[in-house]
Amino acid sequence: MNQETVQRDRPWLMRTYSGHSSAKASNELYRMNLSKGQTGLSVAFDLPTQTGYDSDHPLARGEVGKVGVPIDHIGDMEALFDQIPLDQMNTSMTINATAPWLLALYVAVAERQGVDPAQLQGTTQNDVLKEYLSRGTYIFPPEPSVRLTTDLIAYTVENIPKWNPTNICSYHLQEAGATPTQELAYALSTAIAILDAVKASGQIPEERFPDVVGRISFFVNAGIRFVEETCKLRAFNRMWDAMAEQRYGVEDPKKRRFRYGVQVNSLGLTESQPENNVQRIVLEMLAVTLSKNTRARAIQLPAWNEALGLPRPWDQQWALRMQQVLALETDLLEYGDLLDGSPVVEAKVQELIAGAESEMARVADQGGMVQAIESGYVKRELVQSHTRRMRNIESGELKIVGVNCFEQTAESPLTTGTDSGIMKVDVQAEQQQIAGLQAFRAARDQQVVDRALNALKEAAVGGANIMPSSIDCARAGVTTGEWSEVLREVFGEYRAPTGIDISMAGQTDSAAMDAVRAHVRSTGEELGRPLRLLIGKPGLDGHSNGAEQIAVKGRDAGFEIVYEGIRLTPAQIARAAQEEGVHLIGLSVLSGSHLELVEDIHAELEKIGAASIPLVIGGIIPEDDAQQLKAQGVQAVFTPKDVDMNAIMTTMVDVIRSTNGLAG
Amino acid sequence: MQPLDQEQLVRAIRLRERAALAAALNLLDDKRPASRSSAITLLTKLQAGQSKNNSRLIGITGPPGAGKSSLTAALISVWRQRGLSVGVLAVDPSSPISGGALLGDRLRMKTSSEDDGVFVRSLACRGQFGGLSAEVWPMSLVMLAAFDITLIETVGVGQREIDVADMCDTTCYVAQPGSGDSVQFLKAGILEVPHILVVNKEDMGAVARRTLSELGAAMSREHNEGNWTVPVLSASATKGSGIEALADVMEKHHSVLREQNLIEQRRHHYQGKWILKRLHEEFGSNGLTRLGGVDSTLDQLQTHSSTLFEQYEALRQRLL
Numbered sequence: 001m002n003q004e005t006v007q008r009d010r011p012w013l014m015r016t017y018s019g020h021s022s023a024k025a026s027n028e029l030y031r032m033n034l035s036k037g038q039t040g041l042s043v044a045f046d047l048p049t050q051t052g053y054d055s056d057h058p059l060a061r062g063e064v065g066k067v068g069v070p071i072d073h074i075g076d077m078e079a080l081f082d083q084i085p086l087d088q089m090n091t092s093m094t095i096n097a098t099a100p101w102l103l104a105l106y107v108a109v110a111e112r113q114g115v116d117p118a119q120l121q122g123t124t125q126n127d128v129l130k131e132y133l134s135r136g137t138y139i140f141p142p143e144p145s146v147r148l149t150t151d152l153i154a155y156t157v158e159n160i161p162k163w164n165p166t167n168i169c170s171y172h173l174q175e176a177g178a179t180p181t182q183e184l185a186y187a188l189s190t191a192i193a194i195l196d197a198v199k200a201s202g203q204i205p206e207e208r209f210p211d212v213v214g215r216i217s218f219f220v221n222a223g224i225r226f227v228e229e230t231c232k233l234r235a236f237n238r239m240w241d242a243m244a245e246q247r248y249g250v251e252d253p254k255k256r257r258f259r260y261g262v263q264v265n266s267l268g269l270t271e272s273q274p275e276n277n278v279q280r281i282v283l284e285m286l287a288v289t290l291s292k293n294t295r296a297r298a299i300q301l302p303a304w305n306e307a308l309g310l311p312r313p314w315d316q317q318w319a320l321r322m323q324q325v326l327a328l329e330t331d332l333l334e335y336g337d338l339l340d341g342s343p344v345v346e347a348k349v350q351e352l353i354a355g356a357e358s359e360m361a362r363v364a365d366q367g368g369m370v371q372a373i374e375s376g377y378v379k380r381e382l383v384q385s386h387t388r389r390m391r392n393i394e395s396g397e398l399k400i401v402g403v404n405c406f407e408q409t410a411e412s413p414l415t416t417g418t419d420s421g422i423m424k425v426d427v428q429a430e431q432q433q434i435a436g437l438q439a440f441r442a443a444r445d446q447q448v449v450d451r452a453l454n455a456l457k458e459a460a461v462g463g464a465n466i467m468p469s470s471i472d473c474a475r476a477g478v479t480t481g482e483w484s485e486v487l488r489e490v491f492g493e494y495r496a497p498t499g500i501d502i503s504m505a506g507q508t509d510s511a512a513m514d515a516v517r518a519h520v521r522s523t524g525e526e527l528g529r530p531l532r533l534l535i536g537k538p539g540l541d542g543h544s545n546g547a548e549q550i551a552v553k554g555r556d557a558g559f560e561i562v563y564e565g566i567r568l569t570p571a572q573i574a575r576a577a578q579e580e581g582v583h584l585i586g587l588s589v590l591s592g593s594h595l596e597l598v599e600d601i602h603a604e605l606e607k608i609g610a611a612s613i614p615l616v617i618g619g620i621i622p623e624d625d626a627q628q629l630k631a632q633g634v635q636a637v638f639t640p641k642d643v644d645m646n647a648i649m650t651t652m653v654d655v656i657r658s659t660n661g662l663a664g
Numbered sequence: 665m666q667p668l669d670q671e672q673l674v675r676a677i678r679l680r681e682r683a684a685l686a687a688a689l690n691l692l693d694d695k696r697p698a699s700r701s702s703a704i705t706l707l708t709k710l711q712a713g714q715s716k717n718n719s720r721l722i723g724i725t726g727p728p729g730a731g732k733s734s735l736t737a738a739l740i741s742v743w744r745q746r747g748l749s750v751g752v753l754a755v756d757p758s759s760p761i762s763g764g765a766l767l768g769d770r771l772r773m774k775t776s777s778e779d780d781g782v783f784v785r786s787l788a789c790r791g792q793f794g795g796l797s798a799e800v801w802p803m804s805l806v807m808l809a810a811f812d813i814t815l816i817e818t819v820g821v822g823q824r825e826i827d828v829a830d831m832c833d834t835t836c837y838v839a840q841p842g843s844g845d846s847v848q849f850l851k852a853g854i855l856e857v858p859h860i861l862v863v864n865k866e867d868m869g870a871v872a873r874r875t876l877s878e879l880g881a882a883m884s885r886e887h888n889e890g891n892w893t894v895p896v897l898s899a900s901a902t903k904g905s906g907i908e909a910l911a912d913v914m915e916k917h918h919s920v921l922r923e924q925n926l927i928e929q930r931r932h933h934y935q936g937k938w939i940l941k942r943l944h945e946e947f948g949s950n951g952l953t954r955l956g957g958v959d960s961t962l963d964q965l966q967t968h969s970s971t972l973f974e975q976y977e978a979l980r981q982r983l984l
């Protein structure tokens with residue numbers, strides 16, 4: 001075929017979600033990725049930055065620079081974009097509770113680069129509602145959070161017109177177990193909550209409201225059932241268009257377009273036979289590219305070693321190359337929409353729309369998305385869906401190659417290297433970051449800082465848009481922790497519903513389950529009282545799926561469960577275990593800070609005279625670390641390959657038995 | 665569990681030592697015969713010194729989700745500001761299928777982890793009706809020995825389940841705006857029991873106000889214990905409004921009881937009833953008949969004061 005004569009569509013934006021150790025190291029990585037043909041940046045921040053703590057805050061211990069880049073102040077932000085001209089870059093920032101602050105820093109850095117902020121292009125995720133449901137980096141209660149979200153939207157629509165102020169996310173809902181219907185319903189209900197709030201804030205004149213609607217973009221997921229997933233995107237497209245027109249009166253079809261970016265599903269990526277993840281990722285990418293009329297604007301892909309730990313540059317490069325092969329080598333971009341007119345696709349789309357509409361009506365009946373989140377309803381629905389998924393994997397009804405079928409494998413050359421096939425973050429990074437932060441604080445003009453913080457507080461209390469005073473704070477050298485602390489004082493903090501109080505109706509009993517229950521009951525009788533288990537999520541880690549599933553299963557198995565949700569300190573966990581008289585503490589840590597956290601919890605238990613309570617842990621724990629933890633007295637370590645929940649329960653009972661001197 | 669020196673344990677409980685409190689509560693939960701007998705010794709020792717302290721025993725009850733735990737959390741912070749220490753026993757439902765439970769009340773009561781003035785123990789109701797579990801009474805005695813205020817949160821209750829009133833000095837009923845439950849309760853005579861009514865979630869606005877006025881109107885305000893007019897309050901646990909007033913009213917009820925010297929008498933009485941209930945559970949009406957009937961057993965229990973739990977154990981042994 002003659003390549004020259006064929007019209008090819010322009011490919012989507014290709015990104016790699018990345019950031020680690022320090023602003024400087026991440027800057028080097030970004031410039032390398034750009035030189036490899038990446039066309040936009042996608043910044044991953046570390047957890048202290050996302051939850052509003054400075055790197056030297058006690059809660060930040062072990063988390064600094066781990067899962068993303070630490071940004072404490074304008075100096076860090078400037079280093080992050082060193083030699084990257086912001087007027088030419090399209091930057092996506094996965095930032096939520098502290099989104100106004102990171103945008104403020106970005107604007108202040110642009111000013112320093114001599115770039116007119118009005119020229120900036122990019123995205124702040126800025127969708128806090130899904131943080132309560134899945135992602136976990138919320139700080140404030142829903143009401144003030146929605147206000148901050150709307151302030152950022154209103155500000156950019158007026159001042160940074162090419163900015164995408166919010167990315168309504170259904171991605172994270174699927175990662176927490178949501179079905180396609182739930183993804184549609186909850187994302188669109190969130191969009192309604194946010195748009196209604198912008199409207200009610202009165203910050204945007206009526207006639208400009210279509211511009212607001214036009215700036216809303218989405219961040220969606222694409223799972224392995226790629227036919228259904230592509231239909232889901234068509235459903236999104238249609239429902240959004242109708243909503244923009246009917247609910248918000250947007251006449252211009254361009255402003256009603258469903259614009260979205262994608263990260264494909266990671267929940268289904270496995271630790272066992274991890275090379276199979278490559279096939280999964282490629283197939284999932286098809287779902288969001290096949291149909292021209294609903295093609296993604298931007299795509300970022302996970303790496304083959306997703307379930308093992310953080311990706312190395314080479315792993316990320318491989319993921320980028322998948323996109324490039326699809327866009328540049330295949331003929332996909334030469335055709336019009338491949339699926340238009342297919343009755344099969346149309347029927348599926350209709351089915352999804354109908355399901356989503358009825359779920360949206362249920363949410364609306366409760367007063368809207370904010371209320372349905374506060375009451376715990378939506379979270380329970382998600383936990384229920386995820387529980388169903390886990391049960392189906394366990395029973396073999398849902399096949400996962402290499403996990404519950406075809407488990408036999410030859411040794412993989414991918415994971416035999418000295419680094420075990422994952423990226424190890426520089427252990428010095430945290431200390432260096434803290435030293436840098438302290439030097440920065442010492443060098444700034446404290447009076448200017450205090451004045452800026454006072455103005456911020458006034459805006460927070462008085463209701464003025466939060467952006468102008470935040471930008472002043474950025475210029476003045478305020479830190480991430482200081483900005484957040486002012487707002488914590490004004491707005492308070494929040495703990496979201498855990499969703500584990502789902503009804504047990506419809507559960508499938510099995511002989512294995514009966515055996516586990518008998519084991520739990522008889523061990524409880526031997527010890528004089530029912531077995532009690534505390535499930536703890538220490539540190540800033542927001543990955544709650546594993547803890548929730550263990551909690552739900554634990555209750556099914558007959559344990560009395562104490563679970564207080566995410567982000568507890570080691571002291572809180574140790575004290576709760578003692579107060580509640582539990583037989584076992586089960587920690588769940590996926591953020592990579594398990595070594596520091598276990599050390600701290602052991603110390604706290606010792607301090608309060610509760611060192612005899614045994615400890616097990618689950619999460620993303622590399623083999624070497626598992627050995628080390630066991631040497632420190634942790635009784636058992638579980639990782640994603642442990643999908644047999646009955647076996648996990650049995651092991652926990654056995655740990656209780658052996659540590660209490662009962663026969664095995 | 666290692667053998668405990670009882671004297672030392674009692675002393676440590678009075679000093680609010682956390683490890684001792686936890687150990688004592690674990691012991692009272694323990695059904696093994698050896699543990700049972702040391703539990704009885706412990707309770708007897710604790711009882712002996714009980715009348716000295718000025719502790720309050722407060723029950724919070726109401727329908728599921730009314731905000732009992734959230735209100736408890738809000739009250740805790742008011743009490744802490746007033747310099748009062750608080751022990752909480754929070755009861756959650758057990759699964760009838762597996763016997764397992766999610767102890768969720770605690771989640772709402774999260775307090776500063778460094779504060780030794782607050783101690784929360786959750787309990788599963790373990791098949792008990794009435795919104796409590798069998799262990800609550802004995803455990804409350806440990807809490808009373810250690811804390812200024814002992815608060816008991818029941819399971820979200822239905823219409824006929826209000827055991828907590830047979831146990832606490834002050835019972836507070838939390839009503840859910842707009843649910844209609846509370847008015848149902850009134851009709852069923854349940855709302856005669858509590859000493860304080862509070863409509864939570866006043867931030868919901870009109871619905872809350874309507875429920876407040878319905879309750880206010882329907883309530884026969886004189887409590888049958890005399891000398892107490894049941895107040896109907898409005899509050900919001902999440903917004904923190906009305907909490908000081910609620911704490912004040914609780915304090916007032918406590919002093920009314922104290923002035924009339926009712927506290928010890930009532931606690932004693934309830935304790936007798938609790939023992940009867942346990943005996944009934946374990947041995948049925950037959951067992952009680954063998955002991956000479958309900959009234960005579962109760963009388964017997966009332967007259968020998970300081971060793972109630974020893975008597976309980978003695979009665980059990982007679983029936984076993």
Ligand code: B12
Pocket residue numbers: 044045046047067068094133134135136137171172175176266267268269270305306307308309310311535540541542543544545546547549550585586587588589590591592593616617618619620638639640641642643644648652
């Ligand atoms: C789903 C997911 C998410 C969801 C979380 C949703 C939720 N509410 O849980 C979302 C999309 C929100 C998310 C976000 C992030 N994620 Co994520 N996420 C994952 C993913 C894909 C799956 C984890 C999961 O839920 N698995 C399903 C559950 C059931 O399995 P599990 O937790 O492993 O639990 C099993 C066992 O481990 C064990 N277990 C676990 N806990 C316990 C506890 C006890 C007591 C017991 C007995 C057993 C046990 O039993 C379970 C049964 O099989 C993993 C990669 C992977 N495939 O594993 C990355 C991963 C964990 N995420 C990662 C990162 C970096 C993040 C972010 C921090 C990125 C960023 N910079 O912003 C964010 C922020 C999250 C936060 N606030 O902390 C990294 C962590 C890297 C590391 N440790 O070195 C991973 C490994 C991906 C990667 N390779 O980069 N993530």
Ligand SMILES: Nc1nc2c(ncn2[C@@H]2O[C@H](COP(=O)(O)OP(=O)(O)OP(=O)(O)O)[C@@H](O)[C@H]2O)c(=O)[nH]1
Pocket residue numbers: 374375376726727728729730731732733734735769772819820864865866867868899900901902903
């Ligand atoms: N709007 C509003 N919601 C509240 C208030 N107090 C509690 N809630 C919410 O009501 C729900 C239930 O609160 P809980 O405190 O757990 O209620 P509970 O009575 O202890 O519930 P159970 O122990 O399960 O019976 C939660 O979603 C709370 O956030 C309030 O004052 N106003």
Ligand SMILES: [Mg+2]
Pocket residue numbers: 732733734768769817
């Ligand atoms: Mg409760």
